[in-house]
Amino acid sequence: MINISKLVTILALVLGIQFIGAQENYNSNRIKILNEKKEKITTEERDFLKTEVENIMKRLQNGEITEEKAKELKEKAAQKRALNIENRTAIIENKIALLERNDNGYDDNEGETSMGGFSIGGNKGTLIGVKTKGNNKPKKYDRRTYSDLVIAFGLNNAIIDGEKLDDSPYKFGGSRFFELGWAWRTRVFEKTNFMRLKYGVSVQINGYKPVDNNYFVENGGETSLEVFPYDLKKSKLSITNLVIPVHFEFGPSKKIVKDNYYRYNTYNKFKFGIGGYAGFNIGTRQKLKYSIDGDKVKDKLKRDYNASNLVYGVSSYIAFKNTAVYVKYDLSPIFKDQTVDQNNISLGVRFDME
Numbered sequence: 001m002i003n004i005s006k007l008v009t010i011l012a013l014v015l016g017i018q019f020i021g022a023q024e025n026y027n028s029n030r031i032k033i034l035n036e037k038k039e040k041i042t043t044e045e046r047d048f049l050k051t052e053v054e055n056i057m058k059r060l061q062n063g064e065i066t067e068e069k070a071k072e073l074k075e076k077a078a079q080k081r082a083l084n085i086e087n088r089t090a091i092i093e094n095k096i097a098l099l100e101r102n103d104n105g106y107d108d109n110e111g112e113t114s115m116g117g118f119s120i121g122g123n124k125g126t127l128i129g130v131k132t133k134g135n136n137k138p139k140k141y142d143r144r145t146y147s148d149l150v151i152a153f154g155l156n157n158a159i160i161d162g163e164k165l166d167d168s169p170y171k172f173g174g175s176r177f178f179e180l181g182w183a184w185r186t187r188v189f190e191k192t193n194f195m196r197l198k199y200g201v202s203v204q205i206n207g208y209k210p211v212d213n214n215y216f217v218e219n220g221g222e223t224s225l226e227v228f229p230y231d232l233k234k235s236k237l238s239i240t241n242l243v244i245p246v247h248f249e250f251g252p253s254k255k256i257v258k259d260n261y262y263r264y265n266t267y268n269k270f271k272f273g274i275g276g277y278a279g280f281n282i283g284t285r286q287k288l289k290y291s292i293d294g295d296k297v298k299d300k301l302k303r304d305y306n307a308s309n310l311v312y313g314v315s316s317y318i319a320f321k322n323t324a325v326y327v328k329y330d331l332s333p334i335f336k337d338q339t340v341d342q343n344n345i346s347l348g349v350r351f352d353m354e
Helices: 006-060 065-102
Strands: 145-159 174-186 195-208 212-220 222-227 233-252 254-257 260-263 270-292 295-302 310-320 323-330 342-353
Touching: 006 310, 065 342, 145 195, 145 323, 174 342, 195 270, 212 233, 212 270, 233 310, 270 323, 310 342
Parallel strands: none
Antiparallel strands: 145 174, 145 342, 174 195, 195 233, 212 222, 233 270, 254 260, 270 295, 270 310, 310 323, 323 342
16 A cells, blocks of 8 residues: 555655746746846837927927927937836846846735746736836827717607607606617817717617507517507517717817827816717517416517617717716617607616716
């Protein structure tokens, strides 16, 4: 029978040899990465200096600074970048020296273990305390395009030919819409931010809850409401569309001028947007909840229900800060090939979050 203590000893030796090999390989790989990073420092800092000089020349061409001031700013930028090259190179060389000198690894007590751990650096984008992607790149002199996360929700219903909205077959309050998307906002004119073009992509979900005990039925290529044979606890049709919204946004803004860049800020200002959207249907589903002889039943019916394949409409919003009152109206009918057209209308709130 194999002696347990001998087996444990042999296993420990094997694991120890593997661990030492892993340490050496880990140190070697990290030294290689640091050397590659050191070689790129001069190129990076020269590119940063080029961008800074371009920003300074734009300010000179726009008459914001004199030639003497431009010369002074360029000299300061060159000095800063030269010192950055010297300091960044020295930091990396010191880190390499620490790794080469300490075969068993080195812990710099800054939350970053240079050996023995499997993570490199305590923060995203860092390698043993040296940033691989830093924020030392100068800001763009004039940034004309921004992006926002768009979230909107509220009440939903339909306008039907020959009927008043008060006579709608869909519940007010129970029928709702939801929109989630991403939008870009670009300044139209070079010297003023009064008009912006806002465009992007969104998923719009329009929900309809019929009144009484009705549900949606397809009959001969036409969609209609019929009375359900059991007592409905819930009846809802959801139509999901993928659309591209485009708006012209108007409103005042505050111009913020710094030494090497300027920006327009609209956060504490009123904004008005008007435009439209176009896209296509990506899914239609009806959800029914009811009881049969005391047993609860849930049906989720995925069909097209003759929902329009192509959707398009107009929309508008009035906003202050990131919050807006939002309205949209489908020019395309909810259901195609109907005797009487129904057009979706939505009213709610919208949040554009940078």
